[in-house]
Amino acid sequence: MARYKFKWLSSAGAASFASSLAAIALGLLAGFAILLISNSSMALQGFATILNGGFARGAKSFGLVLYQATPIIFTGLAFAFAAKAGLFNIGMPGQFVIGAFCAIYASVNFSLPAPLRWIACILAAMASGALWAAVPGLLKAVANVNEVISCIMMNYIGMYLANMLIVKSNIYNAAKNLTVAPGVFIPTYGMEKLFVDSGANIGIFVSLGVAILCWGLLQLTPFGYELKVCGLNRHAAKYAGINEMRCIVAAMAIAGALAGAGGGFLYLSNAGKYMTVVDVLASEGFNGIPVALLALNNPIGVFFSGIFIAYINVGGLYLQRYGYVPEIINIVISVIIYCSALSSSIGKLLFERKGVEADL
Amino acid sequence: MNSQENILELVNITKAFPGVLANDGISFDVKYGEIHALLGENGAGKSTLMSILFGLYEPDSGYIVYKGEQVQIKSPRQATNLRIGMVHQHFKLVGSFTVLENIVLGDEIVNKGFLDMQKARQKVLELSEEYQFYIQPDELVDNITVGMQQRVEILKMLYRQCELLIFDEPTAVLIPQEIAQLMAIMKRLAASGKSIIFITHKLNEIKEAANRCTVLRKGKAVATVQVSSTSEAALSEMMVGRKISRHVKKGELEAKEAVLSVSGLTIAGSAKGEKAKVDNVSFEVRRNEVVCIVGVDGNGQGEIVRAICGLIKPTSGKVLLFGQDITSTSVRSRTAFGISHVPEDRQREGLVLGYSLSENLILETYYRYPFQNRGFLSPSAIAGNAARLIEEYDIRAGKGAQTIMASMSGGNQQKAIIARELDLDPELLVAVQPTRGLDVGAIEYIHQNIIKQRNEGKAVLLVTLELDEAFELSDRLLVAFEGKITGSFKTGDISAAELGLYMSGAKNNQKDVS
Numbered sequence: 049m050a051r052y053k054f055k056w057l058s059s060a061g062a063a064s065f066a067s068s069l070a071a072i073a074l075g076l077l078a079g080f081a082i083l084l085i086s087n088s089s090m091a092l093q094g095f096a097t098i099l100n101g102g103f104a105r106g107a108k109s110f111g112l113v114l115y116q117a118t119p120i121i122f123t124g125l126a127f128a129f130a131a132k133a134g135l136f137n138i139g140m141p142g143q144f145v146i147g148a149f150c151a152i153y154a155s156v157n158f159s160l161p162a163p164l165r166w167i168a169c170i171l172a173a174m175a176s177g178a179l180w181a182a183v184p185g186l187l188k189a190v191a192n193v194n195e196v197i198s199c200i201m202m203n204y205i206g207m208y209l210a211n212m213l214i215v216k217s218n219i220y221n222a223a224k225n226l227t228v229a230p231g232v233f234i235p236t237y238g239m240e241k242l243f244v245d246s247g248a249n250i251g252i253f254v255s256l257g258v259a260i261l262c263w264g265l266l267q268l269t270p271f272g273y274e275l276k277v278c279g280l281n282r283h284a285a286k287y288a289g290i291n292e293m294r295c296i297v298a299a300m301a302i303a304g305a306l307a308g309a310g311g312g313f314l315y316l317s318n319a320g321k322y323m324t325v326v327d328v329l330a331s332e333g334f335n336g337i338p339v340a341l342l343a344l345n346n347p348i349g350v351f352f353s354g355i356f357i358a359y360i361n362v363g364g365l366y367l368q369r370y371g372y373v374p375e376i377i378n379i380v381i382s383v384i385i386y387c388s389a390l391s392s393s394i395g396k397l398l399f400e401r402k403g404v405e406a407d408l
Numbered sequence: 409m410n411s412q413e414n415i416l417e418l419v420n421i422t423k424a425f426p427g428v429l430a431n432d433g434i435s436f437d438v439k440y441g442e443i444h445a446l447l448g449e450n451g452a453g454k455s456t457l458m459s460i461l462f463g464l465y466e467p468d469s470g471y472i473v474y475k476g477e478q479v480q481i482k483s484p485r486q487a488t489n490l491r492i493g494m495v496h497q498h499f500k501l502v503g504s505f506t507v508l509e510n511i512v513l514g515d516e517i518v519n520k521g522f523l524d525m526q527k528a529r530q531k532v533l534e535l536s537e538e539y540q541f542y543i544q545p546d547e548l549v550d551n552i553t554v555g556m557q558q559r560v561e562i563l564k565m566l567y568r569q570c571e572l573l574i575f576d577e578p579t580a581v582l583i584p585q586e587i588a589q590l591m592a593i594m595k596r597l598a599a600s601g602k603s604i605i606f607i608t609h610k611l612n613e614i615k616e617a618a619n620r621c622t623v624l625r626k627g628k629a630v631a632t633v634q635v636s637s638t639s640e641a642a643l644s645e646m647m648v649g650r651k652i653s654r655h656v657k658k659g660e661l662e663a664k665e666a667v668l669s670v671s672g673l674t675i676a677g678s679a680k681g682e683k684a685k686v687d688n689v690s691f692e693v694r695r696n697e698v699v700c701i702v703g704v705d706g707n708g709q710g711e712i713v714r715a716i717c718g719l720i721k722p723t724s725g726k727v728l729l730f731g732q733d734i735t736s737t738s739v740r741s742r743t744a745f746g747i748s749h750v751p752e753d754r755q756r757e758g759l760v761l762g763y764s765l766s767e768n769l770i771l772e773t774y775y776r777y778p779f780q781n782r783g784f785l786s787p788s789a790i791a792g793n794a795a796r797l798i799e800e801y802d803i804r805a806g807k808g809a810q811t812i813m814a815s816m817s818g819g820n821q822q823k824a825i826i827a828r829e830l831d832l833d834p835e836l837l838v839a840v841q842p843t844r845g846l847d848v849g850a851i852e853y854i855h856q857n858i859i860k861q862r863n864e865g866k867a868v869l870l871v872t873l874e875l876d877e878a879f880e881l882s883d884r885l886l887v888a889f890e891g892k893i894t895g896s897f898k899t900g901d902i903s904a905a906e907l908g909l910y911m912s913g914a915k916n917n918q919k920d921v922s
Contacts, residue, residue: 268784270775277771280762286719287749287757288771289740 064344068388071342072356075384082376090370097370098380101363109366111243113358115319118251119144121354122310123336125255125262126181126303128345132266133299134279135188139181139199140307141333142206146180147173147308148315148330149210152323153217155232155316165232170312177308178301180206185300189293195300203329211325233318247319254313255351258306262347275299307333338385357381414473415440415572415603416461421470423456430456432627433470438572443594443604445614445635447647448624449847450818454607457624458574461605462494463487474572493565494574497581499557501549507556508532508545511564528567535566539596553912554704555586562593573597574605579613583704584875584908591617609647609848610876611640623647648848658859663883664695666731667836667867668716673725675711675891685711686722687891693836698858698868700882700899702875703911708891709871710752713840716869717749718742729836743772746835750825750842752871758825759813766794766809769828801827802853819850826854830861837861840871855881875904889913 079098083091097104102113123140130137151173160168184198234249242248266272277285278295285292314332315321339357343349364377416438423431431453438444448454459465461472463481472479474490481487487494501510508525511532517524529545536543541559549557558578565573575594579587594604594617606618614621614635622632623646630646675686686708693699701709714720716727718739727735729745737745751757759768770779770790778789794809803823805811813821822842829837839858843851858881862868872878878885879899887895887910895902895910895917909915 270780270783270785273767273774273785277760277763281756281760283757284760284771286739287751289718289738289743 064346065349068342068344068349068353071384071387071390074387075380075382078383079376079380082379083372086376087371090372094367094370094372097366098360098363098377101366102359104363104366107243108246109362111239111246111248113355113362114243114252115247115249115317116361117355117358118249118255118317119310119314119332120335120339120357121252121255121259121351122313123307123333124339124343124350124354125259125336125347126307126310127336127340128343128347128350129262129266129306130299130303131340131345132272132279133275133295134282135185135296135299135303136196137181137199137300137303138196138334138337139184139202139304140310140336141329141331142199142203143177143180143304143307144311144330144333145210146206146311147177148311148323149213150176150308151312152315153213163235166234166316169232169316170309173308173312174305175308177311178305181304181307182297182301185297188300189296203333207326207329210323211327214323214325232316234313234316247317247321249313249317251313251317255354258309259347259351262306266347271298307336310336338381341385342388344388413440413476414438415475417473418457418461419471419473421457421460421467421472423460423465423467429627431460431467434624434627434629435470436622436629436632438603438605439619440603441598441601442620443598443606443618445606445608445618445621446624447609447611447614447621447643449609449647449849452624452647453627454624455576458494458576458605458607461487462492462574488568488570491569491571492574493568493570493572494576495558495561495565495578497576497578499561501557501560503550504548506546506548507543507552507560510549510560511545511567515568532563532567535563538600539566539593541593553586554581555583555589558582558586558590559593562597570602572603572605574607576607577609578606579608579610580873581705583911584904585912586908587613588905611643614643615640625649644848658881659863661696661863661883663697664865666692666694667729668693668869669726669728669731670712670716671726671728673712673715673727674723675708675715675720676723683891684723685891686715688725689891689893690725691886691893691896693867693869695865695867696862697883698862698870698881699884699886700870700872700878701886701888701893702872702878702907703888705873707888709888710840711891712888713749713752713838713869713871716838717747740772743832746833748829748832748834748837750829750837750839752840752844754818754821754825759821761812761814763813764809765798765803765805765811765813765816765824766790768813768824769794769797769831771828772832797824797827797831801830803827819846822846822850822854826857830857834861835866837866837868838871839868841873842870843872843874843877851877875907879904887911889916892916892918894918 076098080091080095083094102110123144126140126143127137151169154169154172155165158165158168180202184193184195184202187193187198188195234251236249239248239250266276274285274290275295277288277290278292282292285295310332315323335357339354340350342353342357360380361377364374367374367376414437418437419435421431421434434453434457446454456465460467461481463483463486466482472481479490481490502513505513508529512525512528517527532545535541541563543556543559543563544552549560562573578590582590591613594606598604606614608614618635620632621635621638621643623630623643625647669692671690673686673689674684676684689712691699701712703709711720715722718737722735726733729747734742734745755761760771767790770793773779774785778786779793780786781789791809797803798805798809801823804820805816816824826842837858842854842858846854858868858870870878870881882899885895885897885899885902885907886893887907889911890913894913895907895915
């Protein structure tokens with residue numbers, strides 16, 4: 049059985065990693081084509097900027113990558129986790145903004161000793177995000193309401209609720225440009241010396257830890273086993289006596305906690321980001337979807353695809369030096385997502401045909 | 409017409425799919441006025457061969473000679489134009505159309521832009537008369553019996569003046585009386601000069617109706633024999649390639665105390681005003697006993713089983729296991745109580761196709777020790793369990809325990825379910841169509857396991873559409889008709905023909921039993 053010793057090399061996981069890499073290459077190629085079309089004289093420099101954007105200004109740029117990656121890794125995990133249970137969680141913007149609000153509210157109103165304060169704030173963010181996502185989960189489990197529709201509605205309710213509470217509660221007046229009470233920021237443990245002025249903090253390591261936890265929960269525990277049965281074949285779940293309703297609610301609540309944590313980490317990062325009254329759904333929420341799709345919903349993969357997407361986003365910022373609009377990066381990202389979605393469905397087709405052949 | 413002449417010759421037909429040689433140099437011929445049986449296990453290449461004849465696939469090599477001319481059949485339309493017709497296993501009828509409309513559909517007689525139904529009616533009635541079909545042309549297809557629907561299918565072919573008719577497992581959906589009538593119709597068709605290819609895996613039907621029989625095995629034509637001079641045992645051996653003990657020895661056993669008692673079980677129809685799916689059903693299954701519910705598909709058998717296993721809540725009535733009321737307990741607690749369930753649709757319910765074999769083998773026990781240990785799944789216990797069951801139940805899978813379920817063959821998928829369910833060591837085994845779509849070897853194996861279960865003092869409730877299977881395995885037979893149990897017999901006390909009367913609702917020996 050030596051052939052299976054390096055199972056991960058020949059496994060489906062390696063194949064999907066390869067397909068993601070191919071999708072990224074195609075996406076970058078498309079980006080290059082667009083650079084060529086819009087201004088061919090600068091295309092090479094522009095493309096080089098996309099490729100090394102995350103290092104364009106050395107450690108500071110990479111610090112920016114880490115800072116941007118943290119929230120989308122969390123929302124990416126939120127999407128991937130629900131997807132494993134067969135749910136399409138598009139409610140991350142709502143869960144994210146509610147989590148962010150509760151984190152800030154806790155930071156202003158809770159008085160705890162320093163090392164516990166940010167942790168308490170993040171826990172508040174997670175709890176509120178979980179509650180927010182549990183609502184569509186419950187609706188789905190009890191009344192079979194399509195989670196996509198209820199999640200979208202919860203996004204808007206969450207956004208306007210946050211708007212209302214920002215104005216009504218004390219946090220708006222506490223300090224508009226410094227919403228978070230000093231001393232509650234996510235610690236950096238010296239990272240600010242390495243990544244000067246970037247906003248990078250230990251959130252990125254927490255996200256890695258949480259990604260590993262999610263992976264472990266899904267792969268190594270009975271809870272993960274039954275969650276995936278619900279996602280893969282709900283008839284089999286019922287047949288086997290698995291409590292599908294509990295699975296759905298739990299999966300949504302955990303996903304909401306993850307998205308909420310993302311909100312907490314972004315706004316508690318001491319990078320000058322503060323909450324205001326806006327009429328736009330949080331983009332960090334939606335950005336979790338491409339992050340998760342690119343990682344094919346693998347939690348560990350989400351960590352790396354989150355960093356990758358943040359990386360080329362930062363590159364996109366620097367593109368402006370050559371007169372390009374940063375939105376080009378959005379095109380690159382969307383081509384990557386299309387290609388990776390396509391490659392996984394092609395893979396699926398091949399896989400299913402194999403099954404048929406073996407049955408002939 | 410010279411009856412010695414061949415209407416059809418298939419010569420050296422070869423068709424390969426990636427990884428599988430479905431047809432490997434198959435040659436056979438059909439004479440005018442002959443019923444030629446095509447016998448083979450699932451996967452022997454029957455369907456591929458008929459698809460080639462019907463223009464759905466093109467052969468890689470070999471050719472077809474039809475009425476003395478070499479032809480290339482590229483589409484079903486062309487096959488129909490050549491007067492080749494196929495009676496599919498699953499009828500292709502429009503339920504809300506009348507019999508006449510269904511027959512005419514696609515080949516209407518048009519007169520100045522208007523349908524000429526009168527002429528069509530004339531023609532259909534003549535055909536019906538000639539072959540004694542006794543059809544009612546104005547009845548809706550939804551309102552006639554399955555046997556009648558099949559005659560409509562046959563009439564469709566005759567209306568199109570087909571001369572070569574392919575019957576694809578035509579008896580699978582029929583009760584014994586209808587089977588006998590179908591055999592008579594087939595013989596009449598042959599006597600009037602039509603040629604018939606009769607695909608089946610039931611040997612007694614071949615003996616009854618066919619003139620010659622071609623046996624396919626693993627894509628090859630093993631032999632073409634005269635049916636009259638070949639025994640069933642010889643046919644079966646040719647088909648499987650080895651001797652088969654068709655009949656499991658089960659031996660007489662005294663049934664002991666009741667394991668399962670169902671009393672007054674009623675399940676209302678889903679829509680308001682619809683008839684109850686299960687109507688006041690009561691029966692017992694005892695230790696050392698196989699009770700089999702027979703009946704035409706869709707007469708409430710499925711719902712009875714689902715209520716026993718906890719998948720649907722009955723409207724009223726009770727399910728007792730060892731005298732204990734389990735009517736409203738969960739599926740999981742019933743499994744723990746000792747009910748194992750081999751579901752009707754293995755891929756839809758019984759398996760998680762995206763999971764590996766080893767993961768599927770713990771579908772109901774993953775949360776118990778040793779598979780769960782201190783909150784974590786134990787890979788070594790899961791792998792050990794899989795290795796043991798693969799060995800014990802001879803499950804064949806390309807990559808062993810790690811094989812993804814979707815890539816396994818149907819027979820081995822079913823073996824995996826049987827292994828998992830029997831390994832729970834159930835007091836009551838509920839098996840619904842446990843051998844559907846499996847080859848003879850796998851059927852034999854599963855039958856032996858069911859009997860073993862019974863002989864070890866367990867109770868077995870079997871639901872099957874195959875009467876042979878019911879007679880072979882069961883100690884008692886129950887007949888389900890329109891949600892009621894209309895017959896209850898000791899297996900030796902009733903013939904298949906008699907049973908058919910109960911299955912079609914013509915007889916009922918349970919009227920007095922409340």
